[in-house]
Amino acid sequence: MLPTVKINSYQFLVLVILFTIGTSILVIPSALAANAKQDAWIAAILGMGIGLLIVWLFTKIGLWFPNLTYIQVNKTLFGKWIGNIFSLLFIFMTFLYTAILLYYSGSFLTIHVMPNTPMAATNILFAIILVMAIRLGLETIARSAEIFIAIFFILFFILVVFIAPEVEFKNIQPVLEIDINKIFQSSLPLIVVSSLNTISLLMIFPAFINRPSSAKKHFLIGNLIGGLIVTIITILCILVLGSDMTALQMFPSYELAKKINIGNFVTRIEAMMAALWIICLYFKMVIYFYAAVFGLAQMFQLKDYRPLTYPLGMIVVILSLVIFPNNLEQSVYDTTIDIYFSLTICLLLPLLMVVVYAIRKKQLQKLRKHRN
Amino acid sequence: MKKGIFILLILSIFLTGCWNRRELNELGITLAIGIDKSDDEYLVSAQVVVPSEVSMKGGTGATPVTLIKGRGETVYEAIRKMTKGMSRKIYPGHLRMLIISESLAKEGIGDPLDLISRDWELRSDFYVAVARDATAEQILNVQTPLETIPANKMFSTLKVSEENWAATVGVTLDQLITDLRSDGKEAVLTGILVTGNSEIGSSKQNVETITPATSIKLDDLAVFKEDKLVGWLTEDESRGYNGIVNQVKNTVGTVSCPEGGKADIEVLHFKTKVKGIVKNGSPEVDLQVNIEANVGAVECRIDLTKPESIKILEKAYEKAVEETINHSIISVQEKYETDIFGFGNAIHRSNPKEWKTMKKQWNQHFTDLAANVKVDVKILKTGTVNNSVVVKRKD
Numbered sequence: 001m002l003p004t005v006k007i008n009s010y011q012f013l014v015l016v017i018l019f020t021i022g023t024s025i026l027v028i029p030s031a032l033a034a035n036a037k038q039d040a041w042i043a044a045i046l047g048m049g050i051g052l053l054i055v056w057l058f059t060k061i062g063l064w065f066p067n068l069t070y071i072q073v074n075k076t077l078f079g080k081w082i083g084n085i086f087s088l089l090f091i092f093m094t095f096l097y098t099a100i101l102l103y104y105s106g107s108f109l110t111i112h113v114m115p116n117t118p119m120a121a122t123n124i125l126f127a128i129i130l131v132m133a134i135r136l137g138l139e140t141i142a143r144s145a146e147i148f149i150a151i152f153f154i155l156f157f158i159l160v161v162f163i164a165p166e167v168e169f170k171n172i173q174p175v176l177e178i179d180i181n182k183i184f185q186s187s188l189p190l191i192v193v194s195s196l197n198t199i200s201l202l203m204i205f206p207a208f209i210n211r212p213s214s215a216k217k218h219f220l221i222g223n224l225i226g227g228l229i230v231t232i233i234t235i236l237c238i239l240v241l242g243s244d245m246t247a248l249q250m251f252p253s254y255e256l257a258k259k260i261n262i263g264n265f266v267t268r269i270e271a272m273m274a275a276l277w278i279i280c281l282y283f284k285m286v287i288y289f290y291a292a293v294f295g296l297a298q299m300f301q302l303k304d305y306r307p308l309t310y311p312l313g314m315i316v317v318i319l320s321l322v323i324f325p326n327n328l329e330q331s332v333y334d335t336t337i338d339i340y341f342s343l344t345i346c347l348l349l350p351l352l353m354v355v356v357y358a359i360r361k362k363q364l365q366k367l368r369k370h371r372n
Numbered sequence: 373m374k375k376g377i378f379i380l381l382i383l384s385i386f387l388t389g390c391w392n393r394r395e396l397n398e399l400g401i402t403l404a405i406g407i408d409k410s411d412d413e414y415l416v417s418a419q420v421v422v423p424s425e426v427s428m429k430g431g432t433g434a435t436p437v438t439l440i441k442g443r444g445e446t447v448y449e450a451i452r453k454m455t456k457g458m459s460r461k462i463y464p465g466h467l468r469m470l471i472i473s474e475s476l477a478k479e480g481i482g483d484p485l486d487l488i489s490r491d492w493e494l495r496s497d498f499y500v501a502v503a504r505d506a507t508a509e510q511i512l513n514v515q516t517p518l519e520t521i522p523a524n525k526m527f528s529t530l531k532v533s534e535e536n537w538a539a540t541v542g543v544t545l546d547q548l549i550t551d552l553r554s555d556g557k558e559a560v561l562t563g564i565l566v567t568g569n570s571e572i573g574s575s576k577q578n579v580e581t582i583t584p585a586t587s588i589k590l591d592d593l594a595v596f597k598e599d600k601l602v603g604w605l606t607e608d609e610s611r612g613y614n615g616i617v618n619q620v621k622n623t624v625g626t627v628s629c630p631e632g633g634k635a636d637i638e639v640l641h642f643k644t645k646v647k648g649i650v651k652n653g654s655p656e657v658d659l660q661v662n663i664e665a666n667v668g669a670v671e672c673r674i675d676l677t678k679p680e681s682i683k684i685l686e687k688a689y690e691k692a693v694e695e696t697i698n699h700s701i702i703s704v705q706e707k708y709e710t711d712i713f714g715f716g717n718a719i720h721r722s723n724p725k726e727w728k729t730m731k732k733q734w735n736q737h738f739t740d741l742a743a744n745v746k747v748d749v750k751i752l753k754t755g756t757v758n759n760s761v762v763v764k765r766k767d
Contacts (some may be wrong), residue, residue, distance in 0.1 A: 111492060112492055115492055128377075128380070128381065132377075170717075170721070173721040174720065174721045174722070174724040177724040241546075242550055244550060244553050244554065245546065245549070245550055248553075258495060258496070261497070267497075268495075
């Protein structure tokens with residue numbers, strides 16, 4: 001049997017917050033502003049609302065079987081063969097997203113901070129701490145997240161306060177110029193990145209949480225807090241940079257940090273602010289990778305998932321280096337394929353699960369009683 | 373196994389840390405860049421600090437900055453070609469000024485600006501200005517008193533002048549790009565010019581006399597249509613422009629007294645609100661200007677012990693500001709037909725639907741646009757004395 005650790009629901013809340021913010025904080029303002037213009041913040045709020053509904057669906061699915069992970073739920077619902085195929089898709093997705101996030105972190109660092117450093121160097125370093133975290137286990141991850149979230153909020157607070165003098169309300173007018181259809185459309189990337197992909201957290205929730213029922217609330221609250229932070233960053237980007245500049249930038253929130261200037265004294269602190277993104281990126285990556293490794297181990301019913309970490313870690317590094325030939329391919333992928341891919345695995349499959357569960361409900365309950 | 377990982381981690385820290393290192397003494401810290409164009413080639417000049425000359429210990433008496441030039445078909449190429457004449461690579465992270473020559477500005481500044489906004493080392497907190505009647509190189513070739521580094525002089529002058537006289541605008545790269553890309557506002561840039569003998573200007577001799585033979589001065593605003601320079605405002609129009617776009621912080625206005633003579637109004641607070649309206653399908657703007665001011669100087673016979681006199685001065689200044697603003701709007705409408713005031717954006721904010729149809733021919737709409745200017749001046753104090761010193765003596 002695989003080792004079972006339990007984290008408490010507060011730790012889970014922290015993980016959800018970091019996962020929700022994840023890459024959204026860095027790239028979403030630009031994606032939202034590209035279509036919704038100065039109404040991007042409305043799209044962010046809308047996306048957050050819809051996202052919460054989706055997370056609610058995930059908590060429902062999770063709580064059907066409080067002791068099973070997503071992989072095991074798949075197996076129980078669909079049977080061995082079909083269940084495993086769906087699980088494999090899920091594992092493939094989380095694994096791919098680990099590599100994509102690694103690509104993000106590498107490209108962010110090499111574009112803005114260390115342009116002459118090959119991406120392999122930054123990615124290998126990142127992958128080492130990634131593998132390390134997985135090998136140390138879920139409890140260590142959760143505890144370190146508890147520490148890092150404090151740093152995150154301190155930095156976030158500094159960013160918001162220091163950027164406040166640069167705000168210009170003209171930039172946000174006219175409100176609601178774009179029609180609601182388009183706003184809905186442009187909120188789609190946010191829904192996908194921040195909420196749909198939280199399906200990966202079903203590998204932790206509810207099986208590895210000591211009080212699943214209170215964790216359900218924390219799942220929703222965490223998603224809400226994360227969504228609010230992304231919304232705040234989007235509003236600030238629009239207010240400070242204007243919608244046009246926000247859409248133009250690759251990493252608008254980094255550009256935002258560059259704008260900080262308090263009396264010509266507190267300036268050029270964007271490198272410090274980069275810690276914000278690195279923290280979020282890292283924990284999101286850890287959760288994806290954890291889901292992939294642990295899921296694979298569970299699918300093949302291995303005794304321990306640790307032997308998988310090194311080979312998969314190496315593959316992730318290579319994949320992150322070859323996955324996109326250049327950053328334009330990445331942004332095309334982000335706005336097209338990624339959305340449909342996530343929609344299929346994170347929305348279509350869970351909906352299918354709901355249908356199957358409704359049909360097989362009685363049979364499954366009998367099975368459970370039988371087992372007990 | 374654990375030891376192995378540990379060693380690997382330690383190694384990775386030490387080995388990757390210096391990958392991309394650039395020591396301070398390898399950087400050519402550039403504070404100003406000038407871009408000229410001649411014969412289809414860009415001529416880029418960079419004002420690079422000579423560190424030993426600006427250090428606290430005092431230099432050897434050589435110039436504090438040096439000018440490096442490079443030619444190329446693109447700006448980037450030209451900048452890299454500079455290394456042919458320089459032992460250090462240009463480091464533009466601390467750039468203060470970007471000077472564009474007037475002839476290049478007339479051709480269009482969009483293309484050369486692309487590199488400037490794309491390059492990762494550049495930040496966007498420097499000012500952009502146009503070299504009037506001169507090449508950018510000539511501007512960067514002048515030594516200045518007070519500030520040893522000419523680029524810093526230009527930067528500070530622009531800042532101080534913008535805050536105290538308000539006939540110039542410090543336009544940062546961000547603002548410029550936003551204006552260039554916006555449908556509802558065209559760009560302006562401050563002009564900068566050289567006076568005097570430009571040959572002496574580049575030598576240390578220039579700062580050895582009390583009145584420098586050559587000096588750099590800020591000039592009026594350059595008007596752009598899309599990314600091309602189409603003309604220059606006069607000083608009055610420049611001040612009107614600043615009033616309209618609400619960029620006046622502090623300035624001095626002169627009004628005529630009823631019985632002849634002049635009085636100065638020191639503006640403390642200047643706030644303009646622009647509101648767009650569409651009346652019968654044609655756009656209009658309402659400008660509401662609120663000014664708080666002091667009496668700065670009185671060079672005429674007016675009895676400042678009476679509150680009515682304040683009213684008279686207020687009315688006079690209201691009229692003066694209104695005229696300045698109206699004059700700048702009308703002359704820009706007639707001469708340049710380009711919306712540098714951002715009235716298009718005002719219409720966009722207030723009437724997004726109508727804006728959609730107007731946006732394409734906005735500059736035509738702009739020329740027929742009516743502006744309703746309302747100025748409200750409040751004079752709060754009369755300075756340290758009440759009546760004019762002259763009046764007292766004659767009593």
